[in-house]
Amino acid sequence: MPWSPELSRRLGETIRAVRLSLGLSQEKLAQRAQITKNQVQLLEAGRGHTRLLEPISNPKLSTLYGLADALGMDLRDLLPQTDQPPETFGVLPVQG
Numbered sequence: 049m050p051w052s053p054e055l056s057r058r059l060g061e062t063i064r065a066v067r068l069s070l071g072l073s074q075e076k077l078a079q080r081a082q083i084t085k086n087q088v089q090l091l092e093a094g095r096g097h098t099r100l101l102e103p104i105s106n107p108k109l110s111t112l113y114g115l116a117d118a119l120g121m122d123l124r125d126l127l128p129q130t131d132q133p134p135e136t137f138g139v140l141p142v143q144g
Contacts, residue, residue: 056104057094058128064092066119066126080118083111091115 067077067088074092078085087107090096096105107115116123 051104051106053094053104055128056106059107059126060092060094060105062126062128063088063115063119066121067092070119077115077118081111081114083114087111 063077067074072080074088075085078088081088091105091107091111094105112126113123116126119126
């Protein structure tokens, strides 16, 4: 499954839920993750820009690692889970 509005929305929901469970404000999370408060707001909303018609959120890997670390999570737990096999992402499993 390619990155989609649904996955972007689910990522935002996860970030928001964990942030709130830790009692963190968006500003405090942004400081911990070394990103801007605006980035946190957009990620939680599943948006890539403040304009509603702009593309969905598509964060850099470094941003995701920073957020996971700031939230005390493993990156795998932060990302939305899918039941799709790796081939659907355009990456084939490593053959041993």
